[in-house]
Amino acid sequence: MNVIDAKLAELGITLPPAMAPVANYVPYVVTGNLVIISGQLPAVDGKVTVTGKVGVDVSVEQGQHAAQLCFTNLLAHLRAACGGDLDRVRRVVRLGGFIASPESFTQHATVMNGASDLAVAVFGDAGRHARSTIGVPALPLDAAVEVEGLFEIG
Numbered sequence: 001m002n003v004i005d006a007k008l009a010e011l012g013i014t015l016p017p018a019m020a021p022v023a024n025y026v027p028y029v030v031t032g033n034l035v036i037i038s039g040q041l042p043a044v045d046g047k048v049t050v051t052g053k054v055g056v057d058v059s060v061e062q063g064q065h066a067a068q069l070c071f072t073n074l075l076a077h078l079r080a081a082c083g084g085d086l087d088r089v090r091r092v093v094r095l096g097g098f099i100a101s102p103e104s105f106t107q108h109a110t111v112m113n114g115a116s117d118l119a120v121a122v123f124g125d126a127g128r129h130a131r132s133t134i135g136v137p138a139l140p141l142d143a144a145v146e147v148e149g150l151f152e153i154g
Contacts, residue, residue, distance in 0.1 A: 004086035007122055008075075018076040019043055022140055028077045033090070035081045035151045039098065040073035041143040042066035051142040055105035058144045067097065067114030070147035074115075075122070082153055091126045092119045094150040097133040100143065108133045115147045 008015065021027055021038065028037045042050040042065075050066035052058050058066070075086070082088040097112035099105070112133040119127035139146050 002085060002087040004089065004122065008086075011121060013072060013122075015072065015076045015079060016044070018080050019046055019073055028081045030081050030153075033152055033154065034093070035078060035149075035153055037074050037077045037081070037149045037151070039096075039146040039148040040070045040077070041139070041141060042069035042145055043073060043143075044069065048141045048143045050144045052100070052144055053105075054099050054101045054111055054144050055107070056102055060107050060110055063099065063111035063144055064114030066143070066145040067112055067116075067147060068118050070097075070145055071095075071115040071118045071149075074147060074149045078149070078151055088153045089123060089126070089151055090154050091152040092123055092129040092149065093152055094130045094132075095119065096148040097131065098136050098139060098146040099133065100137070100139045100145070101135045103135075105135055108135050111145065112147075114145075 041048050054063040099108045099111050
């Protein structure tokens with residue numbers, strides 16, 4: 001078992017099969033030593049499990065859990081991009097978070113910490129990344145959160 005797989009097991013995380021895109025795009029692109037992964041939803045077994053708007057239908061804590069699910073789904077695609085070996089990951093370069101929320105909601109960063117904290121838990125210092133987080137009126141399939149990622153691999 002490689003180092004990252006052991007860390008995932010220690011955290012109690014089993015990566016799901018990589019989810020197929022929901023529209024006309026590819027789930028990831030590898031260019032040079034970078035992997036760009038399309039936005040991932042908080043899905044389990046191919047079904048979005050956290051829906052609605054954070055701050056209305058979804059609590060901040062549920063939003064954080066949704067962000068963690070999104071990051072787990074990013075990892076599933078990252079594993080595929082790395083030929084099954086997540087030890088090839090050198091750095092989480094950037095995460096982008098989209099939080100479905102009403103205009104008055106201001107805790108976007110707290111919600112996105114679910115993904116960011118998990119990145120650091122999995123990759124240690126290499127998991128520290130640049131980040132953008134924005135609120136949006138709606139997301140595909142009524143998802144509460146969507147997270148995209150940029151990773152450096154070796």
